[in-house]
Amino acid sequence: MNISPSQYAIIFACLLCTIMVNIGTCSYSQRDKQALLNFKQGIIDPADVLSSWSTQQDCCQWRGVKCDNITSRVTQLNLPCSTILPTYLDEEDKSLCLTGSIYLSLLLVELEFLTHLNLRNNDFLAIQLDSVHSQTCYNLSVANPSHHCVNSSSLRYLDLSYNDNLAINSLQWLSHMSSLEYLYLNDIDLHKESNWLQLVTMLPSLSELDMSGCQLKDLSPSIQYANFTSLRYLSLSANDFHSELPKWLFNISCGISGIKLYSSSLNGQLPKALLNLQHLQVLDLEDNNFSGLIPDWLGKFEHLRYLALDLNKFSGSIPTSLGNLSFLTNLLVGHNKLSGIVSARNFAKLSKLKELDIYSSPPLTFDFESHWVPPFQLKRLVLTFSNPNLPVWLYTQRSIEQLDIYESSFKANGKFWNFVSRMAQVYLKDNSIDVNMSNVLLNSTFIYLSSNDLKGCLPRLSSNVAFLDISNNSLSGTISPFLCDHRMLNGKSNLQYLDISLNHLSGGLTNCWKNWKSLVHVNLGSNNLKGKIPPSMGLLSNLTSLHLHENELDGEIPLSLQNCHSLLIFNVRENNLSGNIPNWIPHDAKALQIRSNSFSGNIPVQICEMSSLIILDIADNTISGHIPTCLNNITALVFNNISYNKLTFFFPIDDSRYYIFEDSLELVTKGQISDYGMNLHFVSLIDMSSNNLSGTIPLQMFSLIGLFSLNMSHNKLTGQIPYEIGNMKNLESLDFSANQFSSEIPQSLSNLSFLSSLNLSYNNLTGKIPSGTQLQGFSALSYIGNHDLCGPPLTKICLQDGKAKDTKPIDEDEDESTFFSWFYIGIGSGFGTGFLGVICAIFLNRKLRHTYFNFLYDLKDRLCAMVDIRMSSFQ
């Protein structure tokens, strides 16, 4: 009987394993177990995820551990953390994830057969690479001091991604992992490792590399060649390269099938050398600064499935060659500077296309025959068009889940509303849709119809609708049919977000809120609504933002609103409301804005219990009495933790995407009215101006050192401006004008280096304006109307004894009117424009959220143009 070599091999292997089972494994697997127990020492495990890691049990039975069936040696360690989508919180909740240190050297040296290590999405804070934690490693480094402690020839898969608080200063240890095929380091701070490219190219087996969001700065654009012989997928997105596409990219292993470099500040034109990468299936260059034409030769990537060039500065037309890419499922070229004609030729062979983004401003010209039937059935379509009618072929698309039409003007008839009612998400913001909505039934989950010319009454909603923004239109009539006729709701509404602000709605607020208990955000601002706030609003127990500003509401605020336990923002600015300042606002609230009403009485001390408050705007009422001495209990104004103050709301769309929304308020700072939207959390403000407050300002107020803007003007406040004002280092705007303060200006005021708006006019201040400081940089308007104040910038010269001497008394009387007109210009400019919050919709992959937030605020404009960061299409 012949025994083939492979049969020999099997027999040999069996013999070997018998031997190992009998003698070797026991002690070796004991060693693995000890290594894992040592690894556990470095971990803080709040949820007791590792409770099964007990000495009694076989380590192969421990959670996350996998062993080889035959040798019982540990081969895999999988301890990713799964977090749920936050809804109204700022940060993803990782309080149940593993934290502490990863003793990487221990794992990789002691667990000789470990092939797979996955610690994704935990909250580890450090990686330990030294020899102290590994006896073997220590022994080796004693013998050979140059020995590197992370030396694993078996590891093939390493995933440390989304440990967002982890920073790694050096990746040198990677170079000793000769078998590594999969490396995921997303969202780890690697900005100190400038040599990352050289180090990863030393990994001869590397097949997938993801270093997105690692704060990398250098893409080594001039390096000619990078030795990635086995690389198939490369993602370096969401870094900060500020360079052209690097030369080495075009020479990367020719088998590469996916490249993702979105949101990485890349620029220049697309070089033809890219054609070397013939097997590309995914090319994602979204959200960079690329310019030039979209090259014709992109049509030669015959395997291409996913092409994202949107949010760049490409010009010219969409090449018709792209219409040959018969495998293409996603074609995203929107938000560039494209021009020209789009016709059937652009889509000739795109039968698999599911997602198309051809948004352009100004719009592209469509030239489709009226009977053209596209070869595709889209799921998502983003477009603008200059033609007056909707393209006829749109109605052939029966699978659209998301339709975005911008900056176009078209007739939206009954057929159109029937067509969109099947879609889950409909974005028709900033079009000129001029249609009567009275008989329209909306049925989509997310509906964005703001800034159109919609007329008639409010539309009706089905129970599917969760998000409706129909603000800034010309809708009229009362809101009661909309809220009270709930026949279409089948007993249950899912509406969470309702914005009908900036319309011409009239009548009362109705008492029908019991039908809408799921509401989280309500904005009825800038309409002509009258009457009282109905008690049934108190049934909205999930409400976090209530905006009723700029209406004609009167009466007192009903006590039932104290059942809105989740309220964070309460805005009734510019109505005729009266009574006392509500003293029941939840302690977690962040903004209380009741300015320009007829509230009276004292400031309730309960205000001080609102320790998260960052906006306290009670200006322009008839509030009297003294300022409470407990304001320093509002810790948010003492510490001013900007990221904690974020007023961000997340509306989950599906498992991986959010609709993100930043609330906004109109505030008066630096003498003018501004809308604070995306940056509301940077503003911390107290505005008590234009009331009847008396007495002195309690010293406690000056310990609110997080405060950005303080306005106490136009009251009857007396006493001194204390020396302690110099502690309020974050102050940018300070207004104490038109009171009766009667001290000297403390020298410490000049410590406020951010102060850019100061008004101390019309008090009884005395003495010399501290000289040689920035306080001279303000104009005389900041100081006029204080008879005994002297020194520059005032024209009054100080005498030796500190008393003032008038030189030009006439000037100042004249200045009084100038001053008041300056003050009221500020107020006046707010009227008419009303409340137009910066509400930016962005979808983003939750995995990139953390990174994205870091530069979210720099990219305000672009984000308002709806950024859609899609999920990994590598799978």
Ligand SMILES: *[C@@H]1O[C@H](CO)[C@@H](O)[C@H](O)[C@H]1NC(C)=O
């Ligand atoms: C090892 O055992 C597991 C479960 O008993 C089994 O699913 C797996 O196929 C085995 N692997 C090998 C290589 O025999």
Ligand SMILES: *[C@@H]1O[C@H](CO)[C@@H](O)[C@H](O)[C@H]1NC(C)=O
């Ligand atoms: C390290 O060296 C010490 C002393 O030489 C020895 O007792 C120990 O067994 C060694 N450890 C390993 C894991 O080789």
Ligand SMILES: *[C@@H]1O[C@H](CO)[C@@H](O)[C@H](O)[C@H]1NC(C)=O
């Ligand atoms: C890695 O370990 C192997 C055996 O454990 C050894 O032969 C090799 O020299 C080590 N490499 C480095 C760079 O330390």
Ligand SMILES: *[C@@H]1O[C@H](CO)[C@@H](O)[C@H](O)[C@H]1NC(C)=O
């Ligand atoms: C690239 O790496 C492979 C495998 O590690 C090696 O054989 C080859 O010589 C390298 N090429 C260059 C140009 O460095």
Ligand SMILES: *[C@@H]1O[C@H](CO)[C@@H](O)[C@H](O)[C@H]1NC(C)=O
């Ligand atoms: C690719 O690498 C080779 C060296 O291996 C170099 O000569 C060539 O210029 C490179 N090509 C590009 C397009 O950078």
Ligand SMILES: *[C@@H]1O[C@H](CO)[C@@H](O)[C@H](O)[C@H]1NC(C)=O
């Ligand atoms: C984008 O490129 C243009 C020139 O094409 C340059 O002026 C601009 O500064 C670049 N912007 C960024 C953010 O890099």
Ligand SMILES: *[C@@H]1O[C@H](CO)[C@@H](O)[C@H](O)[C@H]1NC(C)=O
């Ligand atoms: C309303 O939406 C639901 C769920 O999205 C869908 O099943 C239904 O067909 C839609 N109704 C109409 C009239 O389009």
Ligand SMILES: *[C@@H]1O[C@H](CO)[C@@H](O)[C@H](O)[C@H]1NC(C)=O
């Ligand atoms: C309020 O929010 C909670 C948590 O998100 C949710 O479970 C509950 O159903 C909501 N209540 C209503 C009335 O929608």
Ligand SMILES: *[C@@H]1O[C@H](CO)[C@@H](O)[C@H](O)[C@H]1NC(C)=O
């Ligand atoms: C302010 O805080 C102090 C100390 O935490 C507490 O004793 C006091 O009752 C608080 N005052 C108010 C009005 O909340």
Ligand SMILES: *[C@@H]1O[C@H](CO)[C@@H](O)[C@H](O)[C@H]1NC(C)=O
């Ligand atoms: C402030 O000055 C005015 C006159 O300029 C005077 O009538 C008033 O009594 C003074 N008030 C205080 C509190 O000193």
